[in-house]
Amino acid sequence: MALPPGMLPEIEPVSRESTAAVIARQLRDAIMTGALPPGTQLGETELAARFQVSRGPLREAMQHLVSEGLLRSERHRGLFVIDLEPGDVYDIYAARSAIERAAMLRALRGGDRNRIADLLEQTVVEMATAAGEDDPGALSTADLRFHEALINASGSKRLVRMARTLLIETRMCLTALQSTYQRVEERVEEHTKLIQALRDGDEETALTLLEAHMEDAVQRLAPGTSLTDGHAPPVPGNA
Amino acid sequence: MALPPGMLPEIEPVSRESTAAVIARQLRDAIMTGALPPGTQLGETELAARFQVSRGPLREAMQHLVSEGLLRSERHRGLFVIDLEPGDVYDIYAARSAIERAAMLRALRGGDRNRIADLLEQTVVEMATAAGEDDPGALSTADLRFHEALINASGSKRLVRMARTLLIETRMCLTALQSTYQRVEERVEEHTKLIQALRDGDEETALTLLEAHMEDAVQRLAPGTSLTDGHAPPVPGNA
DNA sequence: CCCTCTAGGATTGTCGACAATTTGCGTCCC
DNA sequence: GGGACGCAAATTGTCGACAATCCTAGAGGG
Numbered sequence: 001m002a003l004p005p006g007m008l009p010e011i012e013p014v015s016r017e018s019t020a021a022v023i024a025r026q027l028r029d030a031i032m033t034g035a036l037p038p039g040t041q042l043g044e045t046e047l048a049a050r051f052q053v054s055r056g057p058l059r060e061a062m063q064h065l066v067s068e069g070l071l072r073s074e075r076h077r078g079l080f081v082i083d084l085e086p087g088d089v090y091d092i093y094a095a096r097s098a099i100e101r102a103a104m105l106r107a108l109r110g111g112d113r114n115r116i117a118d119l120l121e122q123t124v125v126e127m128a129t130a131a132g133e134d135d136p137g138a139l140s141t142a143d144l145r146f147h148e149a150l151i152n153a154s155g156s157k158r159l160v161r162m163a164r165t166l167l168i169e170t171r172m173c174l175t176a177l178q179s180t181y182q183r184v185e186e187r188v189e190e191h192t193k194l195i196q197a198l199r200d201g202d203e204e205t206a207l208t209l210l211e212a213h214m215e216d217a218v219q220r221l222a223p224g225t226s227l228t229d230g231h232a233p234p235v236p237g238n239a
Numbered sequence: 240m241a242l243p244p245g246m247l248p249e250i251e252p253v254s255r256e257s258t259a260a261v262i263a264r265q266l267r268d269a270i271m272t273g274a275l276p277p278g279t280q281l282g283e284t285e286l287a288a289r290f291q292v293s294r295g296p297l298r299e300a301m302q303h304l305v306s307e308g309l310l311r312s313e314r315h316r317g318l319f320v321i322d323l324e325p326g327d328v329y330d331i332y333a334a335r336s337a338i339e340r341a342a343m344l345r346a347l348r349g350g351d352r353n354r355i356a357d358l359l360e361q362t363v364v365e366m367a368t369a370a371g372e373d374d375p376g377a378l379s380t381a382d383l384r385f386h387e388a389l390i391n392a393s394g395s396k397r398l399v400r401m402a403r404t405l406l407i408e409t410r411m412c413l414t415a416l417q418s419t420y421q422r423v424e425e426r427v428e429e430h431t432k433l434i435q436a437l438r439d440g441d442e443e444t445a446l447t448l449l450e451a452h453m454e455d456a457v458q459r460l461a462p463g464t465s466l467t468d469g470h471a472p473p474v475p476g477n478a
Numbered sequence: 479c480c481c482t483c484t485a486g487g488a489t490t491g492t493c494g495a496c497a498a499t500t501t502g503c504g505t506c507c508c
Numbered sequence: 509g510g511g512a513c514g515c516a517a518a519t520t521g522t523c524g525a526c527a528a529t530c531c532t533a534g535a536g537g538g
Binding site for chain 4: 500508
C-alpha cells in the first residue's frame with residue numbers, strides 16, 4: 001500500500017510458475033525445435049533425474065503435453081513424441097485456417113486495426129532480421145510469432161488457447177521440413193501484404209490472402225493435397 | 240487368429256481406460272449438467288475419498304480438466320469450476336462459429352454429404368423426441384450431439400479436439416440459462432434447414448444458416464452482444 | 479473501535495516406495 | 509529349425525506420508 005507506484009516494477013512471487021509448468025514449457029520447446037525428434041520415447045525416471053524433480057510433477061507436465069496433443073501416451077508402454085504424417089499437416093493447416101480466419105475477422109471488426117497492424121509489423125521486422133542473418137530457426141520462430149500475435153489481437157481467450165497447440169505443431173512441421181522453404185523475400189512479402197489489408201480494413205483481401213497463405217504452406221509441406229478442394233488427406237488416421 | 244470373426248465382438252482389455260480418464264469424464268459430466276455449479280471448490284482430499292482412489296490419479300484428472308479450461312487452478316488455493324460471464328458466452332460462440340464453419344465446409348466439400356446428413360438427422364430425431372417428452376436436459380444434449388456429429392463428420396482430428404471443450408462449455412451455458420429457450424419447434428427447424436442445405440451442397444445457405452444459428456444463440460444467452468459486429472464483449476477478461 | 483500481528487487449521491505441492499502390467503529374451507517341446 | 513511357453517527386467521500406475529504455502533480467526537496494542 002505504502003509502496004510508491006512505479007518502483008519495484010516486477011517483484012512477482014519468487015516462483016510464480018508451478019514446477020510442472022516449467023518442465024512442460026522446456027519439453028515443449030525441445031519438441032518444437034526438434035531437439036526431441038518425433039517418435040522419441042520419454043522415460044519418466046530418466047527425465048525426472050534430468051530435471052532433478054520427483055516423478056509426480058514430471059508426470060503432470062507430461063500429461064499436460066499429452067492433452068495438448070504433443071505427446072502420445074500408450075498405457076504401460078511409455079510416452080512418445082508424436083510424429084506428424086502428411087495427413088496431419090493437412091489437418092493442422094485446415095484447423096489453423098479456421099482459427100486465424102476468425103481471429104482476422106475479429107481484428108478487422110474489433111477496432112484498433114492500426115495498433116494491431118503495428119504489433120504485427122514488429123514481428124515482420126524480426127522475420128526480416130532473421131532472414132538477413134540466414135537463421136532459418138529464428139525465421140520460423142518470427143513467422144509463428146506473427147500468427148500468434150494475430151490471434152492474441154483477436155482478444156479471444158479460446159481462440160488463443162486452441163491456437164497454442166496448432167502453432168507448436170506448425171513449428172514441428174517447419175523444423176522437420178526445413179528444406180522446402182520458399183524464397184524468404186516472398187515469405188516476408190506475404191505477411192506484409194496481410195498487414196496492409198488489415199490496416200485498410202479490406203476484409204475480402206485480408207481473408208483471401210490468409211487463405212492463400214495457408215494453402216501455400218500446405219502445398220509446400222504436403223504436396224498434392226489442398227485445403228480448398230474436398231479431397232481427403234492422404235493419410236486419414238482421423239477419428 | 241483362430242477366432243472366427245464375428246464372434247466375441249468386443250473383448251477389449253478389461254480396463255482400457257485409465258483411472259484418471261474415468262474420473263475426468265465423470266467430473267466433466269457433473270460440470271456439464273450443472274451437478275457441480277460454477278464456482279464450486281473441488282477439494283482433492285474430499286474427491287479422492289469419494290472416488291476411492293489416491294490423490295495421484297485424481298490430480299491428473301484435475302489437471303486435465305484445467306488444461307481443457309473447465310477448471311481454474313489457483314496455486315495453493317484450490318481448484319474451482321469456472322464460472323461463465325457474458326463475455327465468455329460471446330467468446331464460446333465466436334470460437335464455435337469458427338470451428339463449425341470449417342467443419343461444415345469440409346463436410347460440404349468432402350463428399351458423402353448424404354451419409355453425413357443422415358447421421359445428423361438421427362440427432363434431430365433425438366431432439367424431437369426429447370422435445371415431445373418435455374425434457375430440456377435431453378433436448379440440450381441432443382442439440383449438442385448434432386454439432387458434435389457435424390464436427391466429427393469433418394474428419395479433422397484437431398477440429399474435434401478443439402470443439403470438445405467448447406461443446407462442454409456450451410452445455411454449461413444452456414444449463415445455466417435454461418429459462419431463455421426459444422420455441423422448441425424453431426430450434427428443431429433450424430437444424431433441419433441446416434441439414435437440407437448440406438444435402439443440397441448449397442454452401443452459401445449452409446454457412447449463412449450456421450452463422451445465424453450461432454448469432455441467435457448469443458442473442459438469447461447474452462443479449463446486447465453480437466458475433467458479427469466488432470463490439471467488444473461486455474466483460475473482457477481476455478488475454 | 480480499528481488495525482496489526484500471530485497462531486492454527488486446511489489445502490496443495492512434493493517425494494519415495496510398492497504394485498500392476500507389458501515387452502523381450504531364453505528355454506523347452508514338437 | 510520353428511513355434512509356443514514362461515520368466516525376468518523395465519516401465520508405468522498407484523499409494524501414503526511429509527513439507528510448503530495460504531486463508532482465517534483470535535488476541536493484543538494503538
